[in-house]
Amino acid sequence: xxFALETQExxxxxGGHVAVDAVSCAFEPGTLTAIVGPNGAGKTTYFNxxxxxxxxxxxxxxxxxxxISALSAPQRSLRGxxxxxxxxxxxxxxxxxxxIRLAVQSRAGLGHNLWSIWSxxxxxxxxxxxxxxxxxxxxxxxxxxxxxxxxDQRKLEVAILMALEPDVFMFDEPTAGMSVxxxxxxxxxxxxxxxxSDKTILLVEHKMxxxxxxxxxxxxxxxxxxxxxxEPAEVIASxxxxxxxxxxxxxx
Amino acid sequence: xxxxxxxxxxxxxxxxxxxxxxxxxxxLLTPFIFPGAKALNVAAKICYFIVLVASFDLLLGYTGIVSxxxxxxxxxxxxxxxxxxxxxxxxxxxxxxxxxxxxxxxLALSLLIGLFSLRVKAMFYAMITLAVASAFMTMASQFSDIxxxxxxxxxxxxxxxxxxxxxxxxxxxxxxxxGKLITFYLLIAVTVVLFLLMLRIVxxxxxxxxxxxxxxxxxxxxxxxxxxxxxxxxxVLSAMFATLAGALMALWMRYNGPDTSLSFEIMIDLLLMVVxxxxxxxxxxxxxxxxxxxxxxxLQELMKVASGAATNVPLLRDLVHPDRWLLWLxxxxxxxxxxxxxxxxxxxxxxxxxxxxxxxxx
Numbered sequence: 316x317x318f319a320l321e322t323q324e325x326x327x328x329x330g331g332h333v334a335v336d337a338v339s340c341a342f343e344p345g346t347l348t349a350i351v352g353p354n355g356a357g358k359t360t361y362f363n364x365x366x367x368x369x370x371x372x373x374x375x376x377x378x379x380x381x382x383i384s385a386l387s388a389p390q391r392s393l394r395g396x397x398x399x400x401x402x403x404x405x406x407x408x409x410x411x412x413x414x415i416r417l418a419v420q421s422r423a424g425l426g427h428n429l430w431s432i433w434s435x436x437x438x439x440x441x442x443x444x445x446x447x448x449x450x451x452x453x454x455x456x457x458x459x460x461x462x463x464x465x466x467d468q469r470k471l472e473v474a475i476l477m478a479l480e481p482d483v484f485m486f487d488e489p490t491a492g493m494s495v496x497x498x499x500x501x502x503x504x505x506x507x508x509x510x511x512s513d514k515t516i517l518l519v520e521h522k523m524x525x526x527x528x529x530x531x532x533x534x535x536x537x538x539x540x541x542x543x544x545x546e547p548a549e550v551i552a553s554x555x556x557x558x559x560x561x562x563x564x565x566x567x
Numbered sequence: 568x569x570x571x572x573x574x575x576x577x578x579x580x581x582x583x584x585x586x587x588x589x590x591x592x593x594x595l596l597t598p599f600i601f602p603g604a605k606a607l608n609v610a611a612k613i614c615y616f617i618v619l620v621a622s623f624d625l626l627l628g629y630t631g632i633v634s635x636x637x638x639x640x641x642x643x644x645x646x647x648x649x650x651x652x653x654x655x656x657x658x659x660x661x662x663x664x665x666x667x668x669x670x671x672x673x674l675a676l677s678l679l680i681g682l683f684s685l686r687v688k689a690m691f692y693a694m695i696t697l698a699v700a701s702a703f704m705t706m707a708s709q710f711s712d713i714x715x716x717x718x719x720x721x722x723x724x725x726x727x728x729x730x731x732x733x734x735x736x737x738x739x740x741x742x743x744x745x746g747k748l749i750t751f752y753l754l755i756a757v758t759v760v761l762f763l764l765m766l767r768i769v770x771x772x773x774x775x776x777x778x779x780x781x782x783x784x785x786x787x788x789x790x791x792x793x794x795x796x797x798x799x800x801x802x803v804l805s806a807m808f809a810t811l812a813g814a815l816m817a818l819w820m821r822y823n824g825p826d827t828s829l830s831f832e833i834m835i836d837l838l839l840m841v842v843x844x845x846x847x848x849x850x851x852x853x854x855x856x857x858x859x860x861x862x863x864x865x866l867q868e869l870m871k872v873a874s875g876a877a878t879n880v881p882l883l884r885d886l887v888h889p890d891r892w893l894l895w896l897x898x899x900x901x902x903x904x905x906x907x908x909x910x911x912x913x914x915x916x917x918x919x920x921x922x923x924x925x926x927x928x929x
Contacts, residue, residue, distance in 0.1 A: 366789065389789075389791045389794070390793075392791035393791040398789050400786075404783065404785065404786050406782035406783050406786060406787075407782060407783070416775075417776070417790060418790050420775065426773060426776045426792055427772075427800075428771055428772040429767075429768055429771045430767065430771060431771055431772065432571070433575075433770055433771060433772050433774070434770075435575075479790065479791070
């Protein structure tokens with residue numbers, strides 16, 4: 316089976332510091348891979364290298380077998396790599412609906428249309444409203460994104476990713492800072508994605524119960540290097556994970 | 568119909584709608600209700616400045632790009648007309664060649680500036696535009712064989728646009744129907760068309776991307792928008808409209824020189840008009856240009872009256888002396904920026920929005 320996404324020896328150095336150290340890993344379509352590791356392990360940086368926000372010092376990224384290492388972030392996004400950010404990253408003064416509609420519009424390839432009125436493209440708005448419904452934000456559609464409470468901003472962040480309909484979904488701590496009753500909405504969305512067999516999901520998450528339940532596979536990053544890779548139960552039980560990551564997290 | 572013409576971007580505030588109608592009516596009726604050359608010149612200046620300020624808002628307010636080279640494109644348009652009509656005589660071909668030539672030069676220059684420097688940080692971009700604009704201004708005054716140097720160029724316009732041309736012997740409602748009047752109404756018509764075009768651009772899917780880039784460039788990239796290409800397009804479009812504003816100015820004034828179209832004073836005025844009207848609203852360009860230019864031209868006269876009335880009050884007499892008009896203009900603007908950070912249009916829309924959402928039960 317061809318891999319949906321693959322990184323070969325992916326490396327980035329900031330001065331003398333190696334933030335991501337020769338990570339080789341391949342992701343099959345239809346699987347959810349959790350990426351765990353202590354803070355500063357390079358998880359978000361690894362994401363940035365895949366989605367193109369950072370350029371790798373060495374190594375390659377392949378999407379569906381094609382080398383995309385030289386492509387920019389917007390080009391990778393158009394090819395099907397979708398990214399939700401750890402620190403909420405919205406269009407603060409635009410409405411909640413517009414935040415999503417812009418993602419729908421990008422997918423529809425309408426960005427360079429100068430002569431039509433944006434609101435005449437009803438289908439885009441309808442689609443954005445559908446996505447808004449899935450994260451239960453319909454009532455707040457006309458609010459400025461910056462006026463949303465933190466939990467809702469996290470939901471909007473995920474909704475934007477959904478609206479892009481990528482092949483590869485990258486969630487960077489999607490439930491961070493959410494209240495307990497808000498978390499299930501996000502988890503349901505991710506579960507829903509898993510049922511679509513062709514989607515590849517990468518998830519950075521600290522909550523081990525979430526990781527255990529959702530993931531088909533766990534990889535562990537430590538000091539930028541891939542230190543463990545396998546079935547969830549097996550990885551969680553491995554000594555290196557107990558020491559490098561879980562020991563710290565469980566103690567909290 | 569009106570909704571379509573305004574690209575779905577209605578004033579969204581009753582007060583703003585009334586203000587806009589008053590400005591438009593005021594401009595249309597100027598020859599009939601405000602006699603004299605000065606009033607007509609002020610009204611004409613408001614027109615081409617609406618185009619210029621709106622084009623600057625497209626760049627600054629909608630895309631979030633700070634450029635100091637905007638008057639350069641205004642100047643290119645004005646010089647295009649001036650040079651073409653000086654050399655080709657007062658013909659419509661001359662006008663066409665002047666406008667087309669100016670547009671091509673502006674296109675090339677704005678594309679070049681955009682491609683080379685939009686990748687750098689906003690601050691450096693502003694500095695680069697400042698440098699390019701200064702260089703252009705120096706060139707305009709140095710190449711005096713072509714540009715007329717510091718003196719500028721006076722030229723003749725096609726006969727239809729000259730005061731000598733007369734549509735009808737007898738005056739209509741006390742106003743003679745001469746070429747100047749025709750030029751004035753053509754100017755208004757072109758201004759309206761160009762304004763509506765810009766309104767369409769900012770309300771198109773493309774315009775929405777520009778606003779997204781202004782809000783969060785990083786996020787826009789992650790959505791698949793190649794921001795350099797959008798920012799460059801915005802730069803080019805804004806330059807094109809500024810060029811047309813310059814051409815309109817030259818056709819009206821039948822003169823162009825460095826001080827009328829290239830000076831940094833105009834650049835500062837432009838910034839003030841955008842900010843006072845309200846950045847990122849486009850209607851702000853209309854309100855900002857109208858208020859600023861009327862104040863610039865009539866504040867002094869108003870103060871003359873006030874000063875005359877206060878001849879016996881020692882300190883007040885000096886404060887409202889007509890020579891102090893710049894002080895008051897400055898104070899007025901500091902106050903307005905302080906009180907309405909979102910500009911007049913932003914403030915009016917916010918007020919109307921609050922009123923709508925404050926209905927019981929909502």
